[in-house]
Amino acid sequence: MFWRTFFRSRNTQARLTIRRFLIMAGFFPLLFVIQTIHWIGFILDELLFRGYKAIEVRSPLFIAGVPRSGTTFLHRVLANDEDRFTTFALWELILAPSISERKLWLGLGRMDKFIGAPVARLINWLERQVFSRLDNIHQISLSDPEEDYFTLVPIYACFLMILPFPFPDELGHLAFFDDRMPAAEKKRIMAFYKSCLQRHLYIKGTGKTFFSKNVSFSPMIDTLNKSFPDCRIIGTVRNPLDAIPSHISSMMAGAKIFDNDIRGHEFRDQMIDVQRYAYTHIMEILPALPENRQMILRMEALQNRLGASVQTIYHRLGYEMSPAFETYIQTQDRHQKHYKSGHGYNMAEYGLTETMIYEQFSDVFELFGYDPPAFPVSPEPPPPNGAAERRK
Numbered sequence: 001m002f003w004r005t006f007f008r009s010r011n012t013q014a015r016l017t018i019r020r021f022l023i024m025a026g027f028f029p030l031l032f033v034i035q036t037i038h039w040i041g042f043i044l045d046e047l048l049f050r051g052y053k054a055i056e057v058r059s060p061l062f063i064a065g066v067p068r069s070g071t072t073f074l075h076r077v078l079a080n081d082e083d084r085f086t087t088f089a090l091w092e093l094i095l096a097p098s099i100s101e102r103k104l105w106l107g108l109g110r111m112d113k114f115i116g117a118p119v120a121r122l123i124n125w126l127e128r129q130v131f132s133r134l135d136n137i138h139q140i141s142l143s144d145p146e147e148d149y150f151t152l153v154p155i156y157a158c159f160l161m162i163l164p165f166p167f168p169d170e171l172g173h174l175a176f177f178d179d180r181m182p183a184a185e186k187k188r189i190m191a192f193y194k195s196c197l198q199r200h201l202y203i204k205g206t207g208k209t210f211f212s213k214n215v216s217f218s219p220m221i222d223t224l225n226k227s228f229p230d231c232r233i234i235g236t237v238r239n240p241l242d243a244i245p246s247h248i249s250s251m252m253a254g255a256k257i258f259d260n261d262i263r264g265h266e267f268r269d270q271m272i273d274v275q276r277y278a279y280t281h282i283m284e285i286l287p288a289l290p291e292n293r294q295m296i297l298r299m300e301a302l303q304n305r306l307g308a309s310v311q312t313i314y315h316r317l318g319y320e321m322s323p324a325f326e327t328y329i330q331t332q333d334r335h336q337k338h339y340k341s342g343h344g345y346n347m348a349e350y351g352l353t354e355t356m357i358y359e360q361f362s363d364v365f366e367l368f369g370y371d372p373p374a375f376p377v378s379p380e381p382p383p384p385n386g387a388a389e390r391r392k
Contacts, residue, residue: 001156001165002028013166013261020259027164027258034094038154041098045199049099052202057194060228061085061317063213064221064286065236066278068246070299072147074236075213077310077332079145081325085211086204091142093150099199149216151196157189159216163254168270175274177219178281190227218278221285232317233289235282238299239370240361241354244275248352249345268350272360279364292318298368307333 005024009016045052061078065071079087096102112119127142140146152158159174173180181189197210217224224231237243248271255262262268286294295316301309310329314321321329347353354373358365365372 001167001170004167004170005165013255013267015261017259023258024164035154038097038101041096041101042154044100045098049199049202052099052195052198055198055201055206057197057201057210057228058206059230059232060197060210060212062217062224062231062233063236064217064224064233064282065215065297065299066218066238066243066247066275066282067215068243068250069215069236069238070302071213071215071236074234074297074302075147075211076145077306077329078313079211080328081322083322083325084209084319086200086208087145087211087213088148088151088200089143090140090146090150092200093146093148097151097154097196097199099202102199102203145213147214147216148196148212149214151193152189155189155192157192160254163251163260164258166255166258166260166267172270174216175219176277178222178285181223186223190223194227215278218281221281225289230293232293233286233295234313234317235286235294235296236299236302237279237282237296237364237368240275240279240357240364241370241373243299244272244357244361245345245347245350245352247271247275248350252350265351268352276360279361283364283367292316303336305333306336 004012005014005028006016006021014020063071063075065074075087079085091105092102096105109120123142127140149158149160153161157174159171162168162171165171177186197212201208201210218235221233221235224233248268251271252262252267255267260267282296286296295313297309297313307329311321313319347357358372362372364370
């Protein structure tokens with residue numbers, strides 16, 4: 001990636017402008033230092049906490065929806081059932097994927113709390129300065145539950161790395177995982193991912209169900225099922241007229257951070273291909289699982305009938321809802337009915353039309369009952385020269 005970024009980026013989306021050169025010159029050392037610390041932590045785990053390897057990851061729950069289909073909202077709602085589920089917080093993903101790092105940070109946190117939590121207050125202030133500009137796209141806090149794709153960064157198997165490294169031939173296969181990833185790579189990646197879950201349960205305890213939300217897992221449903229044969233998977237979908245431009249908008253916002261060349265339609269078309277595969281996988285692969293281990297949920301149901309949707313999830317997947325969590329869901333249901341997203345986008349900005357989206361995703365509209373766009377009626381073309389006169 002270093003070689004391609006600085007020496008082989010001509011005629012790619014990673015063309016090396018002065019601004020991109022400066023950004024990547026700072027990004028590479030940061031990435032190297034962070035990943036080196038993580039791998040030191042993993043090595044210490046093998047020396048000090050080898051017991052994590054004996055932990056069984058029983059019946060994990062995965063949310064694997066299409067991008068921009070309410071996965072974050074559903075994840076954070078269900079994560080409030082703390083008696084049942086345990087999930088990764090953002091700080092655990094980016095600062096402490098290893099047991100050694102987690103214990104270090106937790107220890108420092110206890111010391112900070114003992115002296116009045118000045119460091120915690122400083123971190124809270126800093127994260128609002130850094131993350132507040134992204135609130136309309138994806139609200140971020142170090143303490144919030146977050147997608148666990150960051151667990152795969154240490155082995156460079158995280159599709160989000162396509163933003164700093166826009167080389168589809170290197171990372172694009174991650175978005176088509178079940179079909180394009182070589183078997184040996186699938187085994188390696190899933191073994192590492194499972195070890196991350198075992199480490200998490202080593203800290204949190206094995207009495208809870210591990211719960212993950214990751215839109216990058218929608219291309220991996222078959223692999224997830226084979227790696228965790230007792231897992232449960234919720235697939236979320238959304239009207240493509242909303243999901244497609246919203247996904248492109250959010251990814252372009254990330255690409256601009258690294259000054260990628262997204263002036264044409266190449267990046268847009270790549271993201272549409274990613275969405276196409278995600279929808280197809282959820283429609284075709286997920287229903288093949290036993291009924292009590294899978295469910296497909298429309299984002300619109302989460303917005304308008306949150307309480308009923310969560311009740312259906314629990315009933316179908318075999319969970320019992322505690323009275324405290326049921327009260328929480330009822331409160332959230334009332335609030336959600338008044339929620340409006342602040343993420344704005346204009347599909348024309350990306351060269352998209354409703355007709356283009358419908359033509360590529362007509363099966364999604366039909367299967368999930370989404371109304372097709374109201375196509376304008378074209379005026380009847382004039383008759384060929386002389387035809388009108390002949391009709392007279």
